[in-house]
Amino acid sequence: MTAPDDTLLLIEDLTVSYGAVEAVRGIDLTVRRGEIVTLLGANGAGKSSTLNAIVGLAPRKARRMEFSGSDLQGVPPETVVRRGLTLVPEGRRVFSSLTVDENLMLGGAKHATRGDPAAVKADMLERFPILAERLHQNAGSLSGGEQQMLAIARALMSSPDLLLLDEPSLGLAPQVVDQIFDLIGSLRERGLTILLVEQNVAQSLEIADRGYVLANGRIELQGSAEELRASPEIQDAYLGA
Structure with a gap:
């Protein structure tokens, strides 16, 4: 994979395994500076495992895992944060x-x-x-x-230069969910790059630039937010079309 010059996070062939269980199966993804990129998928698709692996909180193997041009493999979580990459975990x-x-x-x-x-x-x-x-x-x-x-x-x-958000709207009232998504949009306007895991597909695609759809630990779809909104698979599975 050849990364554009503005790539902040580059991952190639990431695998996350818990014993004999593979939660993430050889995925590739990139996040460019100034973007909101969303990871979509059902429960158990591998979304949270991907975020945890990026910051060193899950067992991981990858052909390549770079943040701002520096190798992340083998780097402990506290050092990852000092380099400018921070996770807001699911459940606050x-x-x-x-x-x-x-x-x-x-x-x-x-x-x-x-x-x-x-x-x-x-x-x-x-x-x-x-x-x-x-x-x-x-x-x-x-x-x-x-x-x-x-x-x-x-x-x-x-x-941070890159904020990872894991299910920030989970368990919140609809009015509060709107406030959280407004906040995420305002953070991007201030120049923050965001990788967002969410089950609220419709609102995620409203604020995201691009997205990846995970199923059974693999990336099944990817594209611009507009392309994903128009995808029959996304409409049938998530948008009620």
Whole structure:
């Protein structure tokens, strides 16, 4: 695979195995700077395993795995974050017994070389005013949508170049889902590159530039968001057409 000059993430022949079970079976994908790329597919398709493998949280093998021109293979998760690649995991996973403020500062504590944590936190509180209002509350007292915003803000405290989002709308009320997708779009407008895993196919394709569809650990379809929306397979399986 020859990558365009603006490629930020390049993966060739990625396999993720848990014992004898292959969750991801030799996939190729790229993410270019400034894009939103979405990974679509049913539960168990291999989407979360792909994101976890990229950041070093899942057992992985690949012919090639590069971020910003540097090899990711064998790189531990904390080093991946320092290089500018951060994951917001499925289920939010905020530290419930810590305050919003403490969660944010933990997000930036180990990565000050990528920016001043205090300045980044001030930007987060301006971008997420509800978090400023809840700054000294325990994260466990927040609503699901507020916890999702905190999880995203905590990831952004490391000033990433590429943000991986795993099911950010999962379990949220429709109105809050709209807010989360508006937020994702606004992050791209500010220059952030995003790789998005979502089961909300319609809204994902509204904000994405390109997408990949996974099934049984393999990429079955790929193309621009417009091409995927027009695909009979996508319409039949996900869009109710």
